[in-house]
Amino acid sequence: MKLTILFGGASFEHEISIVSAITLKEKLSGFDLSFIFCDQDHSFYLIDPLKMKAVTFSKGEHKKMPELSISKGGFLQKSMFSSTLHKATVVNLIHGADGEDGTMAALLDFFSIAYIGPRVDASVFSYDKRYTKYLCEAIGVRCVNYEVLSANEHKNIKTPYPIIIKPARLGSSIGVSIVKDESELDYALDTAFEFDSALIVEPFLEGVKEYNLAGYMANGEVHFSIVEEPQKNEFLDFEKKYMDFSRSSQVLEADISDDLKQRLQNTFEKIYKNLFEGALIRCDFFVVNDEVYLNEINPIPGSMANYLFADFTSSVEELAHSLPRPKRAQVSYEYIHSISQAKGK
Amino acid sequence: MKLTILFGGASFEHEISIVSAITLKEKLSGFDLSFIFCDQDHSFYLIDPLKMKAVTFSKGEHKKMPELSISKGGFLQKSMFSSTLHKATVVNLIHGADGEDGTMAALLDFFSIAYIGPRVDASVFSYDKRYTKYLCEAIGVRCVNYEVLSANEHKNIKTPYPIIIKPARLGSSIGVSIVKDESELDYALDTAFEFDSALIVEPFLEGVKEYNLAGYMANGEVHFSIVEEPQKNEFLDFEKKYMDFSRSSQVLEADISDDLKQRLQNTFEKIYKNLFEGALIRCDFFVVNDEVYLNEINPIPGSMANYLFADFTSSVEELAHSLPRPKRAQVSYEYIHSISQAKGK
Numbered sequence: 273m274k275l276t277i278l279f280g281g282a283s284f285e286h287e288i289s290i291v292s293a294i295t296l297k298e299k300l301s302g303f304d305l306s307f308i309f310c311d312q313d314h315s316f317y318l319i320d321p322l323k324m325k326a327v328t329f330s331k332g333e334h335k336k337m338p339e340l341s342i343s344k345g346g347f348l349q350k351s352m353f354s355s356t357l358h359k360a361t362v363v364n365l366i367h368g369a370d371g372e373d374g375t376m377a378a379l380l381d382f383f384s385i386a387y388i389g390p391r392v393d394a395s396v397f398s399y400d401k402r403y404t405k406y407l408c409e410a411i412g413v414r415c416v417n418y419e420v421l422s423a424n425e426h427k428n429i430k431t432p433y434p435i436i437i438k439p440a441r442l443g444s445s446i447g448v449s450i451v452k453d454e455s456e457l458d459y460a461l462d463t464a465f466e467f468d469s470a471l472i473v474e475p476f477l478e479g480v481k482e483y484n485l486a487g488y489m490a491n492g493e494v495h496f497s498i499v500e501e502p503q504k505n506e507f508l509d510f511e512k513k514y515m516d517f518s519r520s521s522q523v524l525e526a527d528i529s530d531d532l533k534q535r536l537q538n539t540f541e542k543i544y545k546n547l548f549e550g551a552l553i554r555c556d557f558f559v560v561n562d563e564v565y566l567n568e569i570n571p572i573p574g575s576m577a578n579y580l581f582a583d584f585t586s587s588v589e590e591l592a593h594s595l596p597r598p599k600r601a602q603v604s605y606e607y608i609h610s611i612s613q614a615k616g617k
Numbered sequence: 618m619k620l621t622i623l624f625g626g627a628s629f630e631h632e633i634s635i636v637s638a639i640t641l642k643e644k645l646s647g648f649d650l651s652f653i654f655c656d657q658d659h660s661f662y663l664i665d666p667l668k669m670k671a672v673t674f675s676k677g678e679h680k681k682m683p684e685l686s687i688s689k690g691g692f693l694q695k696s697m698f699s700s701t702l703h704k705a706t707v708v709n710l711i712h713g714a715d716g717e718d719g720t721m722a723a724l725l726d727f728f729s730i731a732y733i734g735p736r737v738d739a740s741v742f743s744y745d746k747r748y749t750k751y752l753c754e755a756i757g758v759r760c761v762n763y764e765v766l767s768a769n770e771h772k773n774i775k776t777p778y779p780i781i782i783k784p785a786r787l788g789s790s791i792g793v794s795i796v797k798d799e800s801e802l803d804y805a806l807d808t809a810f811e812f813d814s815a816l817i818v819e820p821f822l823e824g825v826k827e828y829n830l831a832g833y834m835a836n837g838e839v840h841f842s843i844v845e846e847p848q849k850n851e852f853l854d855f856e857k858k859y860m861d862f863s864r865s866s867q868v869l870e871a872d873i874s875d876d877l878k879q880r881l882q883n884t885f886e887k888i889y890k891n892l893f894e895g896a897l898i899r900c901d902f903f904v905v906n907d908e909v910y911l912n913e914i915n916p917i918p919g920s921m922a923n924y925l926f927a928d929f930t931s932s933v934e935e936l937a938h939s940l941p942r943p944k945r946a947q948v949s950y951e952y953i954h955s956i957s958q959a960k961g962k
Contacts, residue, residue, distance in 0.1 A: 286948040312948040314689065314727060330950035341686075344659065369946055370727070374737045378723030382659060382715070392719045393748070396741040402755075403738070410751040422891065470891070546767065546815070601714055603631040603657040605675035 273589060274360035275303045276347075278376070278387075280310040280329070284446050284467065285368030288574065290329055292365050295518045295575035297324050302585045306360060308347055309334050310370065316340040316347060318358065344383050361592050364389030364572060368442060372572050373399045386595050388588070390551040390571035397547065398569035401440050401472045411542055414565045416474045416558065421461070423469040429457075434476040437461065439468035450476050481559040482567070483526055485536050486577040487544065488552040488587065490594035494541050495587065497580035499533055501526035502556075519579045532559070539564050549596045552576055552587070618934060619705035620648045621692075623721070623732075625655040625674070629791050629812065630713030633919065635674055637710050640863045640920035642669050647930045651705060653692055654679050655715065661685040661692060663703065689728050706937050709734030709917060713787060717917050718744045731940050733933070735896040735916035742892065743914040745786050746817045752892075758884055759910045761819045761903065766806070768814040774802075779821040782806065784813035795821050826904040827912070828871055830881050831922040832889065833897040833932065835939035839886050840932065842925035844878055846871035847901075864924045877904070884909050895941045897921055897932070 277300075279293035280286055293307065307319040311334065318338045319328070328334055340347040346359040364376050364387050374395035380387045390398065397407045401418075408415040420440070421427055429435065437460045439447040447467040449460035464471045486497040500523050528536075540555050543566065554573035558565040570577075578584040622645075624638035625631055638652065652664040656679065663683045664673070673679055685692040691704035709721050709732050719740035725732045735743065742752045746763075753760040765785070766772055774780065782805045784792040792812035794805035809816045831842035845868050873881075885900050888911065899918035903910040915922075923929040 282945045284946045286946070287950060287952045290953070326953040326956070330953040374719055375723045375727050378720045378737070379727060382720050382724060392723070392737065393741050393745065396738050400738065406751045406755040409754060600627045601629045601631070605632060607632045608635070608671040608675040611671070
């Protein structure tokens, strides 16, 4: 089966996406793979698989490779006298802006290109942490209390210290700080506002358990990965996350009760259904006083959370065959015809 | 000032968009206007302004006009030996799918084309009536109670009759029914499910007052239209709405107290701010027992609700000069550089 890994993007997570794509080259070697890179100027390039190395991009060598344009049914490569349409199911592996904010989903849908990844709605609800909170409230999933801070309004923070401050629209811990008391506040706000004009403030919960669970819908049901208890530093900073995105060896299942596992899966399914179809997502949960809380949704997890699946290749293949088929409205010009007839043309 | 009216789309509201564009040709005649039509197959055409008539499209005559492709900074017209980039601020006038669901917003953002219209997030929250409810709950705006029905699950409706049944993702009253008792239910469900796999069920409120208010953000503040009390049939069906989209003469201001007007404006502002910047939207409100309820958000109202503005041309010009400027992340390859250095290249 043919698959195109689409990566890069004009995003703070651009480099993470490159690492993710390099990891998938190895993990998905059973597929007929091609690689399309979106650079920070929104140009697309067809990358020689042998050149799938981080330095290719940091040195700008991709610019010597064929440029593509997105087109109906695929990516078009033009030469002097002919053009080739590259058609394959796309794996949207652009983390952060462009990939997870709904942009790439809309482009791929508009140009009728099949893809693995969140659709536009799902992207909006997972990319902006405020909207993830709205979703939780609406569907009855617990999440940590929060306040929103905007760059253009002064507001006193009501949440007692320690608190965690996050840009509303970034993943991979970029711009995130734990603030233990007021003396650390200004620096944390400055850091976070560098990345976004809206911030989320949450209480920093000590002693919580964290569990990650990935999954996807195929053949009408949700298929779950194992549950992982991620390594616990205070939280993963950017450099640790960066390395984390290249993970490729399977991890051990968390030692939890069947009851808790079931509740994590039920919560995952509540979030996924009728919204995330077409995507393999990872939900990061907190467990506090034996209650499950959603921390965040990763609609395009690093290297597709391959390390959580026993048979990653089969999972991707199964998902690729269960993608949502968008129904496009047919236009009949019924009203215009009836009006022009009524007017006697 | 140059403006491009972008209209059509693969949408059940395709014909309405054509009527809307024809109306704006007249109402925005003070601008240097061009017209780009998106047909149901997602091809773009540059329409001769003299051919801006409904029959041009129903007869397929647009196919004889120059085809365009969306490209960085504008729409590209290619001929044998040269190409022209059509650059102008776009007015997104595609109603329903493609225009109001975030697709066109994502395309225009990705290709760095300035546009009047809702951004991706705002589109998602207004296009799907379920998500409008989520938004209301989150920001503290009253809305009518609702239930969701899905095509693939059987569920008993709890709301007492009479009820109103609406497809979750369509505007212009398409597929909407008022159901007075159970005998009318099956037909109403069949009709609505023809258009969408998810439906909203609400109590049909009798004796409510309805008020429409439009507005847009420019120079840091919200500018409001007059408040209109729309003509009250049971509700506007598709044919009446169709005619409604060609409205061009200014309407009379509703006879309401200053206090109510203020509360409608405050509610509008709560909905608009930090979400709808860049768009001229119309909010349709209900007033029940002197309380303001949001009924729906029209992020691209028919013919831009021109009939609610005293000086429509100036309003559009003001908005066109206050569009949000997307901040694109700069990529430095800092991590890849530091890793390759650590490795000694």
